[in-house]
Amino acid sequence: MAYVRKVRTSSGAVAVQVARKNQGKHEILAHLGSAHTDVELGVLLEQARRIADGDQQGLDLEVARKVARVGEVADWRPADETVAPASAGPGHITGTSSRLLREVLGHVYDWLGFDVVDDAVFRDLVSARIVEPTSKLDSIRVLEDLGATTVSYRTIQRHLDVIGPGGYRDAIAAKSAVESRIVV
Numbered sequence: 634m635a636y637v638r639k640v641r642t643s644s645g646a647v648a649v650q651v652a653r654k655n656q657g658k659h660e661i662l663a664h665l666g667s668a669h670t671d672v673e674l675g676v677l678l679e680q681a682r683r684i685a686d687g688d689q690q691g692l693d694l695e696v697a698r699k700v701a702r703v704g705e706v707a708d709w710r711p712a713d714e715t716v717a718p719a720s721a722g723p724g725h726i727t728g729t730s731s732r733l734l735r736e737v738l739g740h741v742y743d744w745l746g747f748d749v750v751d752d753a754v755f756r757d758l759v760s761a762r763i764v765e766p767t768s769k770l771d772s773i774r775v776l777e778d779l780g781a782t783t784v785s786y787r788t789i790q791r792h793l794d795v796i797g798p799g800g801y802r803d804a805i806a807a808k809s810a811v812e813s814r815i816v817v
Contacts (some may be wrong), residue, residue, distance in 0.1 A: 746808030
């Protein structure tokens with residue numbers, strides 16, 4: 634029966650192998666590679682498990698596998714030859730956005746004919762209100778979450794004051810009626 638074997642190499646990396654014991658000796662069936670970081674070790678171990686398991690199906694006991702770490706593999710080299718394992722360091726998220734959602738909402742906005750109101754601030758405000766129906770002031774936060782370049786609350790007010798008297802509701806209603814083939 635095959636099993637996954639982890640051994641320390643002379644360079645300090647951890648070699649991952651699929652092996653079996655045959656008459657008291659280790660017989661290497663596959664050498665998958667050497668890992669220098671915990672991430673590399675995890676990838677190699679998963680590949681090795683697939684090879685070792687073959688077509689054998691396991692019982693799904695919902696027991697989480699212990700995460701293997703490079704530092705946990707025994708190091709039998711002399712103390713003067715040991716090297717600290719390389720670390721990729723923790724990931725650092727600098728920001729997230731829902732750019733795809735914003736782009737899809739923009740395309741739907743155009744497809745529905747709302748682009749008759751040629752105002753980017755109004756378009757962003759409509760998108761923000763679809764995502765989270767909230768105040769104009771809080772819409773700025775929603776737009777930041779969507780990855781949009783935001784403007785101040787006063788700028789939103791100015792744009793709405795400009796397009797409001799122009800009958801934007803009537804223009805959108807007429808365009809929507811044409812698109813849906815309703816006679817107004």
